[in-house]
Amino acid sequence: MSQLSAESEAASILGRLARPNAASAAHWPGEPEARQPTHTVYGGAQLFRHDIAARIGKGALASLDAYGPDAVTFARALGLPGADRLPTKRKDVKALFARDDLREAAPDAWLADAVYRRVREKLEREPVEDFRIDFEDGFGHRPDDEEDAVAIVAAEELVRGMKAGGLPPFLGIRVKPLNEEMKRRSARTLDLFLTAVTRKTGGALPPWFAVTLPKIQNPEQVRALADLLSQLERKLGLPDGAVRIELMIELTQTLFDPAGQLLLPRLLEAANGRCVGAHFGTYDYTASCSITAAHQTMDHPACRSALSLMQIAYANTGVFLSDGATNVLPVPAHREPSKKKHREENAAAVHGAWALSYRHITGSLANGFYQGWDLHPAQLPVRYAATYAFFLAGFDAAAARLKNFIDKAAQATLVGDVFDDAATGQGLLNYFLRALNSGAVSLDELAVTGLTKEEIATRSFKAILDGRTRGGATG
DSSP, X not given: OOHHHHHHHHHHHHHTTHXXXXXXXXXXXXXXXXXXXXXXXXXXXXXXXXXXXXXXXHHHHHHHHHHOOSHHHHHHHHTOTTGGGSOOSHHHHHHHHTOTTHHHHOHHHHHHHHHHHHHHHHHHHOSOSEEEEESSTTTOOOOHHHHHHHHHHHHHHHHHHHHHOOOOSEEEEEOOOOSTTTHXXXXXXXXXXXXXXXXXXXXXXXXXXEEEEOSOOSHHHHHHHHHHHHXXXXXXXXXXXXXXXXXXXXXXXXXXXXXXXXXXXXXXXXXXXXXXXXXXXXXXXXXXXXXOGGGOOTTOHHHHHHHHHHHHHHXXXXXXXXXXOOOSOOOOSOSSOOSHHHHHHHHHHHHHHHHHHHHHHHHHHHTTOOOEEEOSGGGHHHHHHHHHHHHHHTHHHHHHHHHHHHHTTTOOEEETTEEEOHHHHHHHHHHHHHHHHHTSSOTTGGGGGTOOHHHHHHOOHHHHHHHHHTTOOOO
């Protein structure tokens, strides 16, 4: 065979890859560049008001003031790294935290102080990132006329919030399941709500609006929701695809079809391009596994296996993943503590729930789930503290590793006892991108990595190295 004919045959063989390669690239476009909310707060639709975020923030700050009035108390309550070694006497705390070299001399104290300051600032500025107006578990079963009325009032309150400002940057509703019992009620609520909103706004919705579908039993339920949304968008004059879909993964039959095949990819396909998130429902899922209430926890092995399947099915598809919530709420045992014993019991109850939530959230983050649910205002200080501590605790070491690795232009290097390779380089960059997304660090703080803002914006380790190899930015 001549060289020319061999090259022609090879070209023909390689040409067959064009279509499947394009299909793969379309299905797995990579991690989305959009901001992912750190949490979703679920609240009953009957309680939704236009200033809900401010109200929740006020409650969160009140809890922090009462049970975590300073950085040391808060750090000890949560169990932050090194918190047990922090001084407790006010004089010693004041002297330690006044040091100019706190970060280098006492990193545990610096972490406690940095987390506390950032949590307070977050609760004052933007306490809620994502809110779901709940017509399912948080609302319950009510007469049709009552749910009709609540749907319209909730829509009116949403419009008030849009006009006044102050709504969370992410917002949506959770409808009832599309099973035989609830499908008509669910569709009616969706129609009433969206119609009321768009009529009062002239066809506008909040910037990031999603409908969460719970207790999914088959792909056709997801497809039906996508079709209902298309119908409503045409009816209301909304752009095609204006309303996004989030999937609730909370039943065993949501994971596998009757033949034992993984169902999750088919749910994504059925959403017809609308799916932006998949949320895990810890307590419904463990109940569907016949796990008793005492053992229905986020770190149960049954939950971890289901979450792993979600990760495998939706990695690099552009779908945000969310873990569930801690259902032990940080509320005091006594409403009106008149005795010292009662006040101590209240602090113990809140601190115990905070510590449990901190462990759950940290476990989720370590397993690659950067979003979760919150059910009560007093959980918000822990949500942000756990997230910030997760990224800040390893920030300096990770920054040194990334800077060293990039400076070596992708040559394997050894920093301390940790060996880096090219895949780790992207992993380290992802760490900083996630830290930036969560608000744990600012873009200016990432300068210690040696990266420019333009390089960080590429989100690609390879692109950064290519740029430097071509004589581009040097940081």
